[in-house]
Amino acid sequence: MRKLAYENMVSMFAHTCDVIGRRGWHERSSGGLSVKLDCDTLLQIEGGLTFDKEFIPLEIPVPKLGKEFVMLNADNIHIEDVSRYPEDLSGIIQISPDGKAYRTVMGFDGGMLSPMMDLQLHLVMHEMKVKEGLEDTVVFHVQPANLVALTYLLELDDRTFSEALWRSSAKCPEMLPRGIGIVSESVNNNKDLCRLVMEHHNDRDVVVLAFHGLVIAGSDMMDVVGMTETIEKAAEIRMKLLQVPSGIRQEPRLPFEF
16 A cells, blocks of 8 residues: 555665664764645645744744744754654644744754754755755755765865865766765854755756765755765775875766866
8 A cells, every 4th residue: 555645754764764873874963854745745734733933033034934834843852763763753833924034833852852953054955956946855964974074175165176076986976966965164053054055056956065974955855865875985985095195097088077
């Protein structure tokens, strides 16, 4: 018997959180996973949603997400635990009609937990993808170790970083044809971080936060996992090449110019 859309989505959300945790891409209270819900899913769970919570203002309005619903993991948890308790350690929020606030409508251990602290960054990414015409969106903010390490070694500009990863994995040019945007500035608040990510993501496939992690968006959870795996594998290969005392002997030609 075919599972309901909501059951499928929760099952995949839990599985993806488990993958993120087992890959070592997540640190407690940092990063996470969010999914903008489609109409079929909402129709199946509308009876389980509660709308008695007050709206909480957002630092950056997201008007393109007005009235939308987003599922995301809770704050201050180990993300792999979501696979065991998905409806307690994650939840659903609704964006206000004007996009200036949000409220929790389901999950988060009955309101005992809060949405992830990177909520604003995730919503900004979802809105950017809606503006690009992508209706079903998934956003990751993760910390792959090799990719983060590479930001200590390479020049922090889009071209240098993109070409290094493109030349390190045959799949990178195919999956990331627009390359990688680098946020090299250190920021102390969500508003500045969101602004910089928006600037650098404007014409790139993903954004790397120097010394911190990766922000990536797509239309399918496992597709975004695959993109993250490709980037992290390329970073691991580049890290190994940089350790060769004699230096790199040759590199593949790129199929296009940056």
